[in-house]
Structure formats: structure tokens, C-alpha cells
Amino acid sequence: MAVYIKPIPTLTGKVAEKFEKIARENEKKRGTVDFSREVEMTKRILEKSNLRRFK
Structure with missing residues (x-):
């Protein structure tokens, strides 16, 4: 069964x-x-957690 697709209004x-x-x-x-x-x-959060690997 096909589903009708409505056209987009312009x-x-x-x-x-x-x-x-x-x-x-x-x-x-x-x-x-x-x-x-x-x-x-x-x-600041990453510096405190020692997870910061690059600047």
C-alpha cells in the first residue's frame, strides 16, 4: 500500500x-x-582534573 506524499507549498x-x-x-x-x-x-575544570592534553 502506497502512502501519498503531499507536495511542498511554494x-x-x-x-x-x-x-x-x-x-x-x-x-x-x-x-x-x-x-x-x-x-x-x-x-579551568580540565586543568584541575589533569585531563587537558593540549592548549
């Missing part, structure tokens, strides 16, 4: 333009995550 017209505009705006606002604090904590 945005067209004004909806597609609006989606692209919002996507471009959000891409410009994109930020980064600073993990420096977590990295330092991990280094």
Missing part, C-alpha cells in the same frame, strides 16, 4: 516578496554568541 507573488524582505532584514540583524566565559570555565 510561496509566490506578494507573499514570497514579503518573506524574502523579512528574511533579508533578519539576516542583517543576526548576532553572534560569545562562549569565551564557558571556554575559560572548561579550561
Whole structure:
């Protein structure tokens, strides 16, 4: 027995333009995550446990 696979809907017209505009705006606002604090904590933990093999 075959299972019907629904087609993926495609945005067209004004909806597609609006989606692209919002996507471009959000891409410009994109930020980064600073993990420096977590990295330092991990280094300290590994130094205390003598499991750190490289710097």
C-alpha cells in the first residue's frame, strides 16, 4: 500500500516578496554568541582534573 506524499507549498507573488524582505532584514540583524566565559570555565575544570592534553 502506497502512502501519498503531499507536495511542498511554494510561496509566490506578494507573499514570497514579503518573506524574502523579512528574511533579508533578519539576516542583517543576526548576532553572534560569545562562549569565551564557558571556554575559560572548561579550561579551568580540565586543568584541575589533569585531563587537558593540549592548549
